[in-house]
Amino acid sequence: MGWRKVGGDGEELCRLIDYLVDGMQTLKSSIQMGRRLDGKGKMKVGSKELWCSGLYCDRAGNSTRPSVENTKIALRQMKDAKALLSSISKSLDDTIQTVTDDTSIDCRAVGLSSLPDDLLTYIFEIYVEMSVSPFERIDSDISPQILASVSRRFRQVALDSPGIWKHVSYRDWTKTLLLYKERCPNPIIHIDSTHDALPPVKMDKFHIYPYQQWRGLRIAYNDKYEGHLYFQHLHQIIRSPLDALEDLMICNDNMNKRDETPLFVQLDGDDLRSLSSWQMPNLTHLDLRNVLPLAPLQCSNVTSFRVHVDNYTEEHEDLNMVAFRSLLQSMPKMQSLHIALLDLADAFSNAPSGPVSLPELTSFKFEVGGTTSDLVVRRIMELVVTNELTRLALSFYPCHTKKEDIFDNWVSTIFIRRIPSSNVGYTPFVKVEEFSLDVERFRGSVGTFYSIFSAMPDVHTMSLILPENAMLPFGKIPMNLDNGDLHRLRSLHIKFLKASSYPDGFTDHLYNLDEFLRDGHCKELERVEIQHRRTDNVAEAKAQLQKTLGKKLHCYT
Structure with missing residues (x-):
């Protein structure tokens, strides 16, 4: 007797549905009597009772076993019912997915709408900040208008929150700018001409927002000639102090034509006269990218200053240290x-x-990359009083992978320093409490890393991003650190970057770190985070370190 496919006969399908309904009714009655499918409480519903009770009913005669023919009929019925349940289950899965797809946006909106106004406003502000790229371009796909279109609640919160409308791009249509002006009278103005796919900035838009109301100004242009047009126009309209201005960013960089267009970093002539004439009494954040004014600016209240200088072409400009x-x-x-x-x-x-x-000055971040010389690094370090710093962040990106001494020389220039006109050495970063180091490729040397660690006796938070084959000195430090260096360290984070020439070598660092800690160093350590790539060879080293640190150790892959 062959098994029949479910669905070919309507009458048979109805009988199967009746069969399933009868089983469900039996299950319902059993549950009402206190019995359970999982058998908890020793009151389990019998599966035979649900699906083939007639097969085991009392029979006339001596036989206590069902006949072969009746067994085949029961098995066929149960298998057909199972196939039907599978079809029903798939239909239910498809419907769940369809309803989810149709309502997911509304459901999420309902969930967010239940939040209080202040928290929802904060989330909206984070969302809008995502529209600003690292190069200050505004993503039109992330905008307050989109938020306001989701629901009535979202619209009300968005319209009542000036901060959501603060980023204004002069590439937008005039109608859009007027809408933003109505919502936020003190915006951050973005003047960006570095994106060829977008329309150019029209000068007449500069008058939509009075310059006295600008909270921030971020200018990005392709080259000095384009920048000259902006400075020339701004010089014509800015006639009084920029009292509201708190944030100023100027970027000179053609991302798409770096190899073709020479960068002229030094700002002089009419452009310098324009910028240096701006009175910015309340400016607190200044960011200059490939722009170095050759005269002081009127911004005596700046608390945060960032300067980024690249030199991509053969027409090199020396760094003007006087300026x-x-x-x-x-x-x-x-x-x-x-x-x-x-x-x-x-x-x-x-x-x-x-x-x-x-x-x-208490916080210093220094990034050095490419072919930057030791001389330039030394000139920069001569400007900074390092023994008053409490936060130090260093990033090194050498381009010559075969010249290991470049990284070591940079570190030596920064850390191994002496007081002018004195033969007595001193600790250059004696007050540093938070330190981070990011090294892209270079191994360094034990002496190099030791000079770093020994220069910061008070450091309590340390973050290291290093290649796996870095020459970390933990295996050598126990014999050298008798003076208590790193004794105040409370938090250590290490991320190992893959190094193809040193497969799985970072496991040695774990063993060395374990030995270092077991020798009694870093007694105040509260947390150790280690991030590494997944490998089969790390388990033993990690287990040994876990035994030493216990719950203080957190490993990620």
């Missing part, structure tokens, strides 16, 4: 300094020696 020193001196209240240099081979050497007076 850079003068620029720093125009910001005496600076608390945070971020300098990024790429491919700078030389620096003008006629600047006076000694650090700039920045009494409130």
Whole structure:
């Protein structure tokens, strides 16, 4: 007797449905009597009772077993019912997915709508900040208009929140700019001409927002000639102090034609006169990318300054240290300094020696990349009073993978320093409490890393991003650190980057770190995070370190 496919006969299909309904009714009655499918409480529903009770009913005669013919009929019925249930289950799955797809946006909106206004506003502000790229381009697919179109609640919250409308691009249509102006009278103005696919910025749009109301100004242009047009126009309209301006970013960089268009970093002539004429009494954040004014700016209340200088072409410009020193001196209240240099081979050497007076500077981030010379690094470090810093972040991106000494030389220039006109060494970063180091490819040497660690006796938070084959000194430190270096370390984060020439070698670092900690170093350590690629050879080393640290160790892949 062959098995029949479900669905070919309507009458048979109805009988199968009746069969399933009868089984469900039996199950319902059993549950009402206190019995369970899972058998908890020793009251389990019998499966034979649900699906083939008639097969085991009392029979006349001596036989206690069902006949072969009746067994085949029962099995066929149960298998057909199972196939029908599978079809029903698939139909239910498809319907669940369809309803989910149709209502997911509304359901999420309902969930967000249940949040209080202040929290929802905060989420909206984070969403809008995502529209600003690292190069200050505004993504039109992330906008307050989209938020306001989701629901009535979203619209009300969006319209009542000026901060959601603060990013204004002069590439937008005039109608859009007027809408934003109505919602936020003190915007952050974005003037970006580096995207060829977008319409150019029209000068008449500069008058839509009075410059006295600009909270921020972010200018990005392709080259000095294009930048000249903007500075020329801004010089014509800015006639009084920019009292509302808190944030200024100027970027000179053609991302698409870096190899063709030479970068002229130094800002001079009419453009310099325009920028240096701006009175910015409330400016707190200044960001200059491939722009170095050759005269001081009127921004004495800046607390955060970032300067990024690239030199991509053969027409190299030396770093004018006289101008850079003068620029720093125009910001005496600076608390945070971020300098990024790429491919700078030389620096003008006629600047006076000694650090700039920045009494409130406590945070310093220094990025060095490409072919930047030791001379440039040294000139920069001469400007900074390092023994007053509490936060230090260093990033190194050398381009010559075969010249290991480049990284070591940079580190030596930064960390192994002496007081001018003195033969007595000193600890250059004696007050640093938070330190991060990001090295893209270079191994370094044990001595290099030791010079870093020994320069910061008070560090309590350390983050290291290193290649797997980095020469971390933990295996050598126990015999050298008798003076208690790293004794205040409380948090250590290490991320190992894959190094093809050193497969699974980072496991040695785990063993060495374990030995270092078991020797009694870093007794105040509270948390160790290690991020590494997945490998079969790390289990034993990780287990050993886990035994030493217990719950303090957190590993990620």
